[in-house]
Amino acid sequence: MCQPARIFAAMVAEHVELALFEQSLGNIEGLHRPFCDRVADAADKTAGSVLFDVRVDGDSCVQRMAAIGYGITGTAIIVLAKNGQLRCASVNGDTAVLVAELAAWYASPLSEQAKGDHCGAAIILLAKLRNSGHFTRF
Incomplete structure (x- = not known):
């Protein structure tokens, strides 16, 4: 990825983090909104679209x-x-196949989702992100 693309990708993640931070300030009486609602709101505020939202079992x-x-x-992500x-972190080209696989599973009808398995792709994507320095500590 060239330098301007890296800078812009980092800016994308920063905008999403800012939207999520603003949401945390708006929590009423300590109640947190569901993850899917927070992601959808962040996507809306940053002019993006939700590609997928999945459980990560086994992590x-x-x-x-x-x-x-x-x-x-x-x-x-x-x-x-x-x-x-x-x-939140920006992802690069070497994770695009996994993101596309998860997005395709997420966009499929519920009957197809029940037949398919997203867990393997989610775990591999998370591992790749950790290997590149993202989400290593919580």
């Missing part, structure tokens, strides 16, 4: 993962840790 730290796409600009913390 010791992360319980949910979602992606917000920005066309050719890039993709931001948001994870919800088991302790309730939200983290």
Whole structure:
């Protein structure tokens, strides 16, 4: 990825983090909105679209993962840790196949989702992100 693209991808993640931070300030009486609502709101506020929102079974730290796409600009991944913390990172081209696989599963009808399995792709994507320095500590 060339330097301007890296900078813009980092800016995408920062905008999503800002939208999520603003949401946390708006929590009423300590109640948190559901993860899917928070991701959808962040996507709306940052002119992106939700590509997927999945459970991450079998991970010791992360319980949910979602992606917000920005066309050719890039993709931001948001994870919800088991302790309730939200983290965000931009992803690069080597994770595009996994993001596309999860997005296709997410966009399929519920009857097809029940037949398919997204867990393997989600765990591999999370592992690749951790290997590149994202989501290593919670």
